[in-house]
Amino acid sequence: MLTDIEISRAAALRPIPEIAARLDIPEAALHPYGRAKAKVDLGWIEAQQADEGKLILVTAINPTPAGEGKTTTSVGLADALTRIGKRTALCLREPSLGPCFGTKGGAAGGGYAQVVPMEDINLHFTGDFHAITSAHNLLAAMIDNHVHWGNALDIDVRRITWRRVLDMNDRALRDVAQSLGGPANGFPRESGFDITVASEVMAILCLATSLEDLEARLGRIVVAQTRGKQPVTARDLKADGAMAVLLKDAIMPNLVQTLEGTPALLHGGPFANIAHGCNSVIATRAGLKLADYVVTEAGFGADLGAEKFFDIKCRQAGLKPAAAVVVATVRALKMNGGVAKADLGKPDADAVRRGGVNLARHLENVRQFGVPVVVAVNHFTSDTEEETAVIAEIAAAQGAKAITCTHWADGGSGAEALAEEVVTLTGGGAQFAPLYSDDLGLFEKINTVATRIYRAEEAVADPSVKAQLKRWEEAGFGHLPVCMAKTQYSFSTDPAALGAPTGHVVPVREVRLAAGAGFVVAICGEIMTMPGLPRVPAAESIRIGADGAIEGLF
16 A cells, blocks of 8 residues: 555646646746745736635544544545536645644545645745744744843833744753843743744734735734733834744645545644644635635534634634535544544444544534534544444434545545535525624623533632733724634643533633734643654654655654
């Protein structure tokens, strides 16, 4: 059996102008990065007609080590829609280097449902993440430089909240002491690093609607307080213009292709467990202008990615999703039902039923937003008919169909039944609405997500956290949505609590204002905004082989 990288490497990639032509993008609107990838000119995109395509979200149950295949299903569905004659665009996030060299691996799909060139996409791609990292760290450098040269803004160095970022898992950088070594090196203080995908600059790039909007949002970033506790912004530091310059190419969406030649716009890459987990508004809107059907995905399970897609991205951009797909596997549901990873190959319909409570809750949650939903059962060869029949029963109890898909092995042909059901669902008229209103208080918004999506008893926070939220409300930020930073493995903040736990509390240990992105981050439980590498990182197996080809990347 061929590996993902071997399948990708064997593919005959079409020239990128040919892929662009499938969406009527002229060659003059492309900024090529080699033969098989290009950026699409922002001015050309803005000149196109208003959105007319139908937006389909692919989400999933809570992830497990057994695997779910959300990106793979997104690719398979897009190819299947193309195969049944629908003009389709695929809109995905770009992978972070952190997971590529850590545990999760890349994010280009798998088997015969991949976006290519896989190696380029999973590594440096077109340099967007490097540009975001540089823009973020330029602002950090300008803060410290301003303080060093007299501190005309009267910044309180104890209240500088802007950390630095790096697109790598490195736990040693979570908390650091900086500027040691004497007066020439600045004022010593405590700070730290987040991973680039958690950067507010990443969120801004993904939520901006134009270059002008990007620069305006960058200027609104709050980086510190003065000694009088007044906010200090990137615009106050005169950093917004230079930051925008670093991002002028990164804001253009990247065009690549699936193995079957479906156009794919990959742009941005915030994680859904520590950020808002969606690709860029610019790429999504471009897809909706150019295609009849747009398939996109949101990170991790529907409790994180889908909730943020609906409550943050769709709210800010005015998007109206027409349908949603929840991806599940027999193996993952058995793991939710208490089966050890080593025993997942053994038939156990009862375990599927026990673990099926996780799927049922995700379906209930998606329907709370007024979006019709279908279950995609990502097929493994060890699955039995009895086990998949249980999933169909669970879905039916929630008013949804469950369709078994074989896109990993068969490409788009293995997801045609799913594509047909999606087309049917999009014709039914979704009644989309966010979970909460803009005028609800910030902590009340946090509590709404905790109780209605996570099914917690309540969200709890120290008085200091609630007081900070009240101060932001008084400063005019109370209308913002909330972005929950929480473990992806459970509806609770305990990653070991699988299935569908109830009665738990959601402890909010810290809140961060992302004024430029337009949301408030609530950091819950023990989630880290700078991940660490596992005991045996994937990086140990990645190398250049004797023939010059990359080995070990997945």
